[in-house]
Amino acid sequence: MQCMEPLQTNAPIQPRPLGCTIPLTPAQMSMWVGMLNSGARFSQLRAAATSVRILGPLDVSVFHGCIEALVLRHESLRTRVLVERGVPRQVVSDGYENQFEFVDISRASPTSNENEAASFAQSFIDADIDLSKGPLFEAKLIRLSAHEHVLVLGLDHMVGDGTSYAILSNEVWALYKKEMGHDALSLPALPVQFGDYAVWLQRTQGAWLEQCAAYWKERLSGIPPGCFTGLQASNGVKAPVREMLRFPLGNALTGMLREIAHKSRTLLSSVVLAVYVATLARWCNQEDVLVSFASHGRTGHAALAGMIGSLAHGIYLRVRVTGQHTFLDLILDVCFEIRNAIQHRDHGRVSQLISSSVADASYNWVSAAWASGEQKKGTTGQVGSMEAPLQLRPFPLQQRALRSEGGPKLLVAPCDNGDEIVVFVWHRADILEYSVVARFCLFFRHVASQLSQNPLSSLNSKGLSYEPLG
Incomplete structure (x- = not known):
């Protein structure tokens, strides 16, 4: 049975009718x-x-x-x-x-x-x-x-x-x-x-198109080619699979980024996202940067808070990075883009509305709990009473490289583990050589250091020298 009676986007998510497809x-x-x-x-x-x-x-x-x-x-x-x-x-x-x-x-x-x-x-x-x-x-x-x-x-x-x-x-x-x-x-x-939730999305589709489609079409029109478009790795990998590497920013640099977040009254995740945008702009030699910002998809609806399901999706952020920008200017622009994107929340609908909107680059701020198995192999949790506790420790396994025909070619996922920021980087191994991604990571750390030391300096400062992909 189809349940197609339209709803407004602000309609509450309610149990679907019995027998509903x-x-x-x-x-x-x-x-x-x-x-x-x-x-x-x-x-x-x-x-x-x-x-x-x-x-x-x-x-x-x-x-x-x-x-x-x-x-x-x-x-x-x-x-x-x-x-x-x-x-x-x-x-x-x-x-x-x-x-x-x-x-x-x-x-x-x-x-x-x-x-x-x-x-x-x-x-x-x-x-x-x-x-x-x-x-x-x-x-x-x-x-x-x-x-x-x-x-x-x-x-x-x-x-x-x-x-x-x-x-x-x-x-x-x-x-x-x-x-x-x-x-x-x-x-x-x-x-x-x-x-x-799936039925609610279907029933609110018409209202969402009426209220938000024009914004996204305008915001994502004239997107420049991604800086990884047309690349082909020479490592023999043909299938579209993802591989991962990780690198720490270090305690000192993490401390400077935290201080900037505190003084600018901004989330640390947004500050690091601004670093990523600046890095992409310099690395790709582009002022117009499109990044897919990962959302867990549960914000704004209390009914979704405890839901197990495939709710995560990318929110598209388009940021213009000019030489006149300072790091603090860029942080403000990134936060402005995030607010606008959330206001026109799409629940993953934009990628179907505009096929060319898939970003080469993606960003996902991950929790320390998610990354604990990767960062602290000895981390111990406790379950049960004090008389008979259960100790939980990671049991690392080798995840096979995931096939990924579409989606971003580079995914940067920072995590604040309490001591420092550790950055996980997934890349399409058939497109980007490991050595290229490793160089990008070093350049990311270099840009973060320069911006953190000179947050009021122009992004055209000599310390942010452009490093080509080749």
């Missing part, structure tokens, strides 16, 4: 089109996974019950994608579909079971997923000993994003603590589900 959201449709363009049909590599080592006495039966409760709580964890008459749609299963697997390898020697656990976990995250059959969410628990387990959670990008992983992790341990008698608090009821 659930469309793909614009963000999901972009992923779907990218998957088909890459040559895949209805299956793909497991898009994302997270793994953790659990030290302490874990009750496996109780934990399994918590996973089942989460699957029943969130429709997105029991969603598949079916195609009818060439049109993909979301289908939600009525109940739990045995999405938990327990493997006991505790009889092996410590060295052997460590390797076997890594092998089991790696094969889990490397599995191909049929989007029409699912499940698109699964959990695997591997027992190394009575007091040591490895948990791997796999959540396809079609039904979840980075924030979804944080929600999933928080809720599963909240349920576990409650079931073990360590916490009397219950999880709050969810006002709406991801399918309700």
